[in-house]
Amino acid sequence: MQTIHLLAVGSVPNGMLDRLAAGLARTLRVSCRVEKTVLDAAFAADIERGQYYSTAIIARLFSANPPAGHVLLGVTTLDLYVPILTFVYGEAQVSGPCAVVSGHRLREEFYGLPADATKLDARLLIEALHEIGHTQGLRHCQDWSCAMASSHSIELLDLKQAGYCAECAARMEGRS
Ligand SMILES: [Zn+2]
Numbered sequence: 001m002q003t004i005h006l007l008a009v010g011s012v013p014n015g016m017l018d019r020l021a022a023g024l025a026r027t028l029r030v031s032c033r034v035e036k037t038v039l040d041a042a043f044a045a046d047i048e049r050g051q052y053y054s055t056a057i058i059a060r061l062f063s064a065n066p067p068a069g070h071v072l073l074g075v076t077t078l079d080l081y082v083p084i085l086t087f088v089y090g091e092a093q094v095s096g097p098c099a100v101v102s103g104h105r106l107r108e109e110f111y112g113l114p115a116d117a118t119k120l121d122a123r124l125l126i127e128a129l130h131e132i133g134h135t136q137g138l139r140h141c142q143d144w145s146c147a148m149a150s151s152h153s154i155e156l157l158d159l160k161q162a163g164y165c166a167e168c169a170a171r172m173e174g175r176s
C-alpha cells in the first residue's frame, strides 16, 4: 500500500479528515492524502430507513478506478447500512482498493452522552484501520484488542486498540 486517499462522503466536520489522515499516517507509516472533492451520497440513500447503503458507496468509489497500491477511503457521518444488518460502522472490499467508514455511531451523542471529540477521533481511527486491513486482505481477528476484531457494538469497539495484533501486523507488512 503506497497511499491512502481520504474522501468526504457527504458533509464532514472541519478537520475530521485531516486528523484521521494524520492518525493513519502515524499508525501505518504510509502517505495519506485528503481529497478536496466531496462525494454526494444521495444516490445511496434509503429514505425509509433514513440510512445510506454502504455497498453502493463503495461501488461508486471503485468507479474512480484507483491505481494499484492506492486505497480510497470514504469517510462519512451518515448512518450506513447493508440490507441484512441494522447498521454498519463501515465496509470494505476484501483485497480491493475501496472502503468506507462512518462516524455516525461513533459519537457519544448517539448514545445520549455528552460530545467527546477525542473519543470520536480515536474510534474513527480504529474503524478506518479495520476497513483498510480488509482492503489488504485481512479477515476478522479473534483477538478482541486487535483493530481487525469484528465489533457490532460500541462496547466491543472500545476494547480495540488503534493498531493490529502481531499476527495481523505481520500480514499487513507482507502486503506492503
Ligand atoms: Zn470487518
Ligand SMILES: [Zn+2]
Pocket (backbone or CB within 6 Å): 141, 142, 143, 146, 147, 148, 149, 164, 165, 166, 167, 168, 169
Ligand atoms: Zn489481529
